[in-house]
Structures are given as structure tokens and as C-alpha cells.
Amino acid sequence: MEIGFTLNGDKVAVDALPMARLLDVLREDLRVTGTKEGCGEGECGACTVLIDGRAVNACLVPVVQVQGAAVTTVEGLAEPGGPLHPVQAAFLQHGGAQCGICTPGFLVAAAELLARTPRPTRPQVREALAGNLCRCTGYQKIVDAVAEALAGEAGA
Amino acid sequence: MLIGQDLMRADGPAKVTGAARYVDDVRPTDCLYGFTVRSPWAHARIDGIELDPAFDWTDITVCTAADIPGENVVALMTDDQPVLADGVVRHVAEPVALVAGPDRDRALAAVQHVKVAYTPLTPLMDPEQAAGSEHRIFRDDNVFSRISVEHGEALRVLEEADTIITGTYRVGLQEQLYIEPQGMIALPREDGGLTLFGSMQCPYYIVKALKRVLGHDRLNVVQAVTGGGFGGKEEYPSIVAAHAAVLALKSGRPVKLIYRRDDDLRATTKRHPAIMHYRVAVERATGRLQAAHVKLLFDGGAYNTLSPVVNSRAVLHALGPYACPHVKVDGLMVATNTPPNGAFRGFGAPQVMFAAERHMDRIARELGKSPLEVRRLNLYRDGDVTPSGQRLVDVGATQVLELALKEAAAPLPPSGVPDRAGGGGVAARVAPGRGVAIAWHGCGFTGNGEAALKGQADVAIEGDRVVIYTASTDIGQGTDTIFPAIVAEVLGISVDRVSNADHDTATVPDSGPTVASRTAMVVGGVVKQGAERLLEALKAEVGSDDADFDALLARRKSTAPLRVRAQYRDDLGLEWDAATYRGDAYPTYGWACVVVDVDVDLDTGEVLYRRLVSATDVGKALNPVLCTGQLEGGALQGLGYATCEEVVLDDQGGMRNNRLTNYIIPTALDAPEMVTALVEIPFSGGPFGAKGIGEIPHDVPAAAVAQAIEAACGAVLERLPMTPERVLAALPEI
Numbered sequence: 001m002e003i004g005f006t007l008n009g010d011k012v013a014v015d016a017l018p019m020a021r022l023l024d025v026l027r028e029d030l031r032v033t034g035t036k037e038g039c040g041e042g043e044c045g046a047c048t049v050l051i052d053g054r055a056v057n058a059c060l061v062p063v064v065q066v067q068g069a070a071v072t073t074v075e076g077l078a079e080p081g082g083p084l085h086p087v088q089a090a091f092l093q094h095g096g097a098q099c100g101i102c103t104p105g106f107l108v109a110a111a112e113l114l115a116r117t118p119r120p121t122r123p124q125v126r127e128a129l130a131g132n133l134c135r136c137t138g139y140q141k142i143v144d145a146v147a148e149a150l151a152g153e154a155g156a
Numbered sequence: 157m158l159i160g161q162d163l164m165r166a167d168g169p170a171k172v173t174g175a176a177r178y179v180d181d182v183r184p185t186d187c188l189y190g191f192t193v194r195s196p197w198a199h200a201r202i203d204g205i206e207l208d209p210a211f212d213w214t215d216i217t218v219c220t221a222a223d224i225p226g227e228n229v230v231a232l233m234t235d236d237q238p239v240l241a242d243g244v245v246r247h248v249a250e251p252v253a254l255v256a257g258p259d260r261d262r263a264l265a266a267v268q269h270v271k272v273a274y275t276p277l278t279p280l281m282d283p284e285q286a287a288g289s290e291h292r293i294f295r296d297d298n299v300f301s302r303i304s305v306e307h308g309e310a311l312r313v314l315e316e317a318d319t320i321i322t323g324t325y326r327v328g329l330q331e332q333l334y335i336e337p338q339g340m341i342a343l344p345r346e347d348g349g350l351t352l353f354g355s356m357q358c359p360y361y362i363v364k365a366l367k368r369v370l371g372h373d374r375l376n377v378v379q380a381v382t383g384g385g386f387g388g389k390e391e392y393p394s395i396v397a398a399h400a401a402v403l404a405l406k407s408g409r410p411v412k413l414i415y416r417r418d419d420d421l422r423a424t425t426k427r428h429p430a431i432m433h434y435r436v437a438v439e440r441a442t443g444r445l446q447a448a449h450v451k452l453l454f455d456g457g458a459y460n461t462l463s464p465v466v467n468s469r470a471v472l473h474a475l476g477p478y479a480c481p482h483v484k485v486d487g488l489m490v491a492t493n494t495p496p497n498g499a500f501r502g503f504g505a506p507q508v509m510f511a512a513e514r515h516m517d518r519i520a521r522e523l524g525k526s527p528l529e530v531r532r533l534n535l536y537r538d539g540d541v542t543p544s545g546q547r548l549v550d551v552g553a554t555q556v557l558e559l560a561l562k563e564a565a566a567p568l569p570p571s572g573v574p575d576r577a578g579g580g581g582v583a584a585r586v587a588p589g590r591g592v593a594i595a596w597h598g599c600g601f602t603g604n605g606e607a608a609l610k611g612q613a614d615v616a617i618e619g620d621r622v623v624i625y626t627a628s629t630d631i632g633q634g635t636d637t638i639f640p641a642i643v644a645e646v647l648g649i650s651v652d653r654v655s656n657a658d659h660d661t662a663t664v665p666d667s668g669p670t671v672a673s674r675t676a677m678v679v680g681g682v683v684k685q686g687a688e689r690l691l692e693a694l695k696a697e698v699g700s701d702d703a704d705f706d707a708l709l710a711r712r713k714s715t716a717p718l719r720v721r722a723q724y725r726d727d728l729g730l731e732w733d734a735a736t737y738r739g740d741a742y743p744t745y746g747w748a749c750v751v752v753d754v755d756v757d758l759d760t761g762e763v764l765y766r767r768l769v770s771a772t773d774v775g776k777a778l779n780p781v782l783c784t785g786q787l788e789g790g791a792l793q794g795l796g797y798a799t800c801e802e803v804v805l806d807d808q809g810g811m812r813n814n815r816l817t818n819y820i821i822p823t824a825l826d827a828p829e830m831v832t833a834l835v836e837i838p839f840s841g842g843p844f845g846a847k848g849i850g851e852i853p854h855d856v857p858a859a860a861v862a863q864a865i866e867a868a869c870g871a872v873l874e875r876l877p878m879t880p881e882r883v884l885a886a887l888p889e890i
Binding site: 027028031032033034035036037038039040041043044046073074075077078084088091092093094095097098099100101102103104107122123125126127129130131132133134135136137138139140141142143 | 162164165167168169170171172173174175176177178180181183332333334335336337381382383384385386416417569570631632633634781782784785788789790791792793815816817821823824825827829830832
């Protein structure tokens with residue numbers, strides 16, 4: 001069936017089985033590959049995307065559920081041609097990315113947290129990112145990056 | 157000075173925007189999707205392989221051992237492991253056949269319709285029964301490796317000693333758990349050869365293996381952006397590459413072979429489990445070590461892989477960073493009918509250092525002394541001699557201990573103990589505890605390994621840019637950032653003008669594998685030498701002795717690339733006898749101390765991490781952010797090893813918990829806040845004084861946690877992982 005949704009600000013339509021995983025529709029049908037698959041069962045968070053602003057695991061979402069919704073992937077965190085999202089910049093500054101395979105999922109989950117809570121405490125950051133697994137960093141620099149991403153922003 | 161600066165990762169922008177291309181992000185035209193048919197048995201005869209006639213095979217390619225054009229062997233150390241089982245399977249999940257189809261669903265369906273007839277045979281599962289068993293898995297004795305190192309007269313001194321402390325320590329399997337599963341694409345080339353593109357640490361391992369499988373050398377291997385390795389992508393990708401290659405040759409199409417997580421967990425190598433016996437004579441009044449006899453038993457699984465080298469590193473590190481005048485260590489690595497174990501960060505050292513550190517605690521306990529006191533007394537100092545007879549210089553053991561203790565004197569962050577009272581239950585009863593453990597880690601290959609390998613690197617002027625050609629892959633640790641900084645530093649130019657060529661064996665020389673904490677220290681040194689040679693070559697070409705790179709470049713008439721090659725030079729004068737295991741086992745050692753604070757939940761046995769302080773002698777932090785990132789990541793893998801990562805096997809040796817739902821690695825909530833302090837005792841043989849740092853952070857967190865648990869609640873645990881169940885069982889009656 002044809003399913004239409006907004007992907008990173010652009011209207012898209014795909015012909016897909018309704019129960020196809022959103023992850024596969026993004027990666028295989030739309031060739032938007034920033035969203036990664038680490039486990040395929042919602043444990044690792046590498047496939048985290050936003051649906052109408054809420055972070056979800058794209059490997060657990062049938063594409064029919066995003067009919068008419070706004071989906072944001074790592075590619076959509078920054079405006080095209082614009083500056084990086086503050087959490088992307090903070091990851092670069094603090095060393096939050098190593099091998100990088102979990103990074104898109106962390107960035108998306110962190111963006112959701114920062115939209116709700118611009119100045120999260122470290123425990124709040126850890127709580128919000130507990131659904132994303134990283135094997136490289138020990139999380140220290142990821143927590144540093146997210147906790148401080150908006151620290152310098154006026155009015156944040 | 158670029159060295160010592162927090163230069164941003166070269167691959168950072170691509171990684172934070174989703175632009176970085178990992179193997180599964182690439183889809184060649186007409187690509188087939190490959191999957192592996194695996195043995196359900198630990199040991200069985202293969203009576204036949206048939207394709208279900210009820211299934212439509214028209215667009216499916218199937219390969220068995222008969223389709224391998226060259227030799228059916230995964231060339232590594234020995235030739236015991238087949239690419240595809242032929243007639244017999246020796247471990248569960250062993251590859252038996254391969255299928256490829258036009259999409260994943262079709263190919264996966266086909267896997268179910270490859271009918272393999274087996275006659276199950278009695279497997280050998282117990283490593284303690286393996287050596288010399290009638291049941292032959294490897295050669296005539298099932299022994300992959302037997303290594304002894306001896307210094308002094310340990311057995312005689314033990315015989316005459318009045319205080320001997322004995323202990324046995326056990327560690328289980330641990331999975332590397334790179335977040336990106338294994339994956340490879342094989343692309344047919346026009347000359348009849350193949351390009352292999354995928355997730356890997358060691359491109360030249362794959363070249364070596366595939367030459368034998370293909371029967372020719374028309375191949376090149378290209379590293380994709382790689383989503384973590386930790387040793388798990390050292391040797392295993394040769395198997396994935398061989399499988400993709402065989403399918404691509406038979407089908408004539410590109411083949412992409414990406415492991416699903418459950419397959420990856422069931423089939424790929426893990427950290428070797430071990431049983432470790434320690435007998436140590438001590439001076440009763442002081443706790444000073446007098447003599448030690450250590451017996452190590454490792455289970456290598458069904459094939460040799462790199463197990464002898466793991467045994468070697470384990471034997472050499474077995475006593476931890478402590479001086480002992482009389483030492484005998486006997487390491488035995490055996491074969492069983494279980495999936496082969498292989499490289500994993502630390503490579504035998506985390507196993508033995510858990511045991512060594514726990515044994516120091518046992519000595520302290522039995523002598524009524526503090527664990528710290530016994531450690532301080534016995535720690536290596538300059539001039540001490542290791543079990544292999546190496547005289548140590550620039551020992552940082554005491555320095556890292558004192559620095560870590562100083563850092564740990566700061567107040568702890570708030571406790572993360574959940575307030576169960578709010579939920580209507582009972583308030584948690586917790587006991588706080590602190591543990592301190594100390595590691596040493598030989599950097600780089602053992603003995604004369606580097607001199608024999610002669611790793612190479614090229615550095616080239618291409619226009620006004622400089623390009624580095626190495627086979628040293630960036631698997632997250634930051635090689636592609638470190639090497640340009642080294643070259644830019646030598647040439648005195650902006651780092652923006654220096655880049656790494658793709659790690660493609662068609663264009664890069666063999667720099668040796670990306671393993672053993674050797675990349676920055678050893679290959680970084682070769683790259684530095686390459687930059688120095690490039691400067692000399694440029695001076696010679698333009699006939700000037702000007703030291704300024706850009707002034708020289710301006711005088712250059714040719715626009716052709718100027719490329720020089722550098723090769724590892726053995727100027728350290730190391731002396732090593734591999735036959736007797738005597739001499740300079742490593743060019744230098746790293747030193748690290750971990751101080752961990754925990755809360756032990758006395759009702760559940762859970763260990764909650766408050767803070768992990770580490771101090772590590774890194775020689776020179778070439779890029780402190782990358783360096784501390786390695787140390788923190790390694791430390792958390794060590795905490796996972798300590799308390800939550802357990803591989804549970806079924807009666808056929810198959811991993812029962814082969815999912816991320818039940819193989820538990822720490823999350824951001826489980827991880828403690830970390831304080832990561834650096835000590836810099838420069839190593840003359842490393843670039844700018846750098847030492848290898850990749851593995852040492854994994855060595856002793858588990859031992860520190862065990863001590864912390866004991867300090868908290870008196871539970872003495874001598875087996876990893878220290879799961880809540882085992883902690884509860886070990887709790888003294890309270």
C-alpha cells in the first residue's frame with residue numbers, strides 16, 4: 001500500500017507492505033541510511049528516530065504507523081546546508097562518537113531530551129539515553145556532550 | 157604543537173550527520189544477499205546436503221565445500237579451520253553451506269530449505285578433559301598451545317616455603333559486542349578477481365586467507381567505516397569474506413553478507429574462558445611474594461584461530477604487576493567442540509589479571525593485611541625482573557596507584573540506588589565498598605614480533621596535500637585522526653592538509669594488523685619515520701636544505717606525487733628467545749590503576765557503580781580526548797565483564813542468550829561516572845613517547861569490582877561474571 005509521511009521535512013510516499021519495518025523503508029526503499037540496525041529487536045537503539053518528536057526504535061515500528069506523521073532521522077537534525085544541531089556539535093567537541101555506529105541513535109534520542117529539557121542533569125541524560133547502547137565510549141563523553149550541548153545557549 | 161591537542165576526529169562530521177558509509181549502507185547494483193547455513197550440533201558427521209525439491213531455487217545460489225575454487229581453509233596460524241565444513245562439523249554454528257538470493261527474505265527462506273543430514277557424534281565439551289583425550293579435535297592431543305615461562309626456582313622454593321596461599325579463579329566467555337554486526341560485500345572485478353569491502357580490523361589478514369580460498373591473488377580488500385571491533389573483527393572477517401567471495405564467484409554477482417545479531421552472537425569468536433590455579437609462597441610477616449606457580453587452562457574452542465598468542469600473552473602477564481623472584485607459569489590452551497574463541501581486547505590479559513589481583517586480595521585476607529598494603533609492597537619498581545627475565549625500566553606502577561588514590565579522594569557523585577520505598581516496597585539495603593586494582597600491559601607484539609613483521613607505511617605529497625597510506629584501520633579508536641597529526645607535526649603544516657588514503661590493499665602497504673595496542677605506538681612510529689623520509693626526499697628532489705616544508709614544496713617543479721615508504725626499524729635492541737620464553741617480552745609496558753566505588757544491594761545482589769577512577773601511564777597522549785575515550789570505553793567493557801556479561805551455553809555449546817535482550821552489556825544508567833587521569837612516562841620507541849593504550853583499560857576493572865564487593869559486604873567472588881545470583885550466594889549471613 002502507499003504510505004505517505006514527512007521525512008526530515010520533505011513529503012515522501014512509498015509503496016510498502018504495511019507491516020514492513022520503518023527501519024527497512026528508510027534504509028532500503030528511501031536509501032536514507034544514517035539510521036542503523038544493531039539488533040533488530042529494540043534493545044540497542046541504533047535505529048532511534050523521532051516520530052512526531054518522540055524517540056522510537058525504527059526496527060519495531062511498522063511503517064503503516066507513520067502514515068501522515070513527521071519522521072526525523074539523524075540526517076534531519078540539522079537544516080540542510082545549515083549549522084549542525086547543537087548536540088551534533090557537542091559530540092564532535094567532546095568526543096562522543098568513536099566507531100560511530102550508535103551515534104545517529106544517540107543524537108536523535110538526545111535531541112528529543114534537549115527539546116524537552118534543554119539543561120538536563122547528568123542523571124537525566126543517563127536516564128534518557130538508557131535505551132541506546134554504545135560499546136566504545138563508556139558513555140562518559142556522550143553524557144558530557146549532551147549535558148553541555150545547550151549549556152552555552154542564551155535562554156536555554 | 158599538534159601532538160597532545162584535542163584535534164577533532166577526522167571522521168567526526170560524517171559520523172554525526174549520518175553520512176558515514178558502513179558496509180550495510182552500501183548496496184551494489186544487482187546485489188545478492190547472502191546467509192549461512194550452520195550446524196545445530198557440536199560434533200556430527202555430515203551425511204549429505206540436499207535442496208528441498210518443494211522450494212523454488214531459480215534465483216538462489218547455494219554453495220557448499222565443493223564450490224570452493226581453491227583450498228577449503230581459513231589461513232591464519234594453522235590450517236585447521238575450513239571455510240565450509242566438509243564431511244564433519246566440530247562445533248555448533250559451524251558454517252556448512254551458503255545461500256544468496258535477490259532479497260533478504262528470499263535468501264533467509266532458502267536457508268530453511270537446505271537439508272543437511274547429520275549423524276551426531278559425542279562431543280568433547282570439557283576443557284579439563286581435553287588434553288590428551290582419545291577424542292581428537294586438533295592434532296593428536298587437542299593442545300593448541302602449551303607455553304611455560306620460568307624464572308628462578310619456583311617449584312623448589314614452594315616446596316620449602318612455610319606460607320603458601322593457593323586459589324583457583326574462573327572466568328567465562330565474553331562477547332566483543334561491536335554494535336555493528338559482522339558484514340562483508342564481495343564484488344566481482346572485470347579481471348575475474350574480487351573486491352572485498354566490509355567491516356574489519358585487518359585487511360591483509362583477508363588477503364592472506366582469500367588467496368588460498370580463491371587459488372589466486374586477483375583481489376583487493378577495502379575497509380568500510382567499521383562499527384567497532386575490539387578484536388572481534390581481527391580474524392573473524394576472513395571467514396565472512398571467504399563466504400561472500402565464494403557466493404559472488406558462483407553467482408557472478410555482488411554478494412552482501414551481513415550477520416543478524418543472533419547469528420553474530422552464536423557464531424563469532426569470544427574471549428577465552430579460563431580456569432586459573434595460583435600457588436604463591438609469601439613471607440608471612442610482610443606479605444612479600446617469594447615464589448609462584450601458576451597453571452592456566454584456556455578453552456580455545458574447536459579451531460586454533462589465534463589462541464596460541466592469547467595463551468602467550470596470558471602466560472607473560474599472569475602474575476600481574478608484581479615482583480616475584482621465583483616464578484613458573486604453565487599455560488595450556490586446548491580444543492573442545494565449542495565455537496572457536498579468538499581475539500578480544502586484552503587478549504588473555506584480562507583473564508589472568510583478574511586472577512592475579514584476586515590472589516593478591518586472598519594473600520592479604522589470609523595474612524590479615526590490607527589489599528593495598530600487600531600491593532604497595534610487591535609492585536614492580538625500576539630494575540625489577542619479569543618472569544621472562546626482562547629488566548624493567550620506567551615503571552609507572554606506583555605512580556598510577558598513587559595518582560588514582562589521590563583522584564579518588566574527591567567526594568563521590570550521588571548514589572544511584574533506586575528508592576524502592578517510594579514504590580511501596582522495602583527500601584533498598586545497600587552496602588558501599590571500594591576496590592583498587594593495578595594492571596600492567598605489554599604494548600605491541602610479543603618479543604621480536606614487530607621485527608619479524610616489518611610493518612610498512614607510505615607517505616606521499618599529492619599536489620599541496622600529504623596522503624598517508626597504511627593498512628591500519630580506524631575502528632573508532634581514532635587512527636585516521638592520529639596519523640595525520642603525527643605527519644603534520646613532523647612536516648610543520650596544518651593537519652587539514654594531511655589525510656589518510658582509503659584502507660584498500662590495492663594501494664596501501666601491509667602495516668600489520670590493527671591489534672595488540674600497536675597502531676599508534678608502532679605504526680604511528682613508522683608513519684612518523686615516513687614523514688621524516690618524505691621531507692628528506694623532498695629536500696633531495698629540489699636540492700635544498702631548507703627545513704620549511706612549504707618553501708621546499710614551492711621549489712618543486714614536478715607535479716607527480718612524491719611517495720616514500722617507511723618500514724619498522726628495530727632500534728630497541730630487544731632480545732627475545734621464543735623457544736625458551738626468555739628475554740624482552742615487550743618493547744614497553746603500560747601501567748594502570750582502577751579505583752571503583754560500588755553499592756552492593758544486599759537484597760538482590762546487584763552491584764551498582766558509583767564511580768570509576770583510573771590512572772594510566774600512556775607514554776604520551778597524542779590526542780587526549782581520543783586517548784581518554786579509549787580508556788573509558790575499555791573500562792566499561794571491564795565492568796560488563798565483571799558483573800553482567802555472561803554467555804550461557806546449551807548442551808551443544810550454542811549460545812542460549814544470543815540476543816541483546818539477554819546478553820546484557822552496560823547502559824548509560826549502569827555505567828558509573830568516570831574520572832580518567834593520565835600519567836605520561838615517555839617510551840623512547842614510540843612516536844613522541846606514546847605507548848599502546850587500547851587494551852590496558854579492560855585488564856583490571858573486574859578485579860577492582862570483586863575487591864569492592866568484598867569490602868562492601870564480605871562476599872568473596874572468584875569467578876566472573878559476578879552476577880547478582882552469585883553475589884547473593886556468596887553473601888555471608890547478615
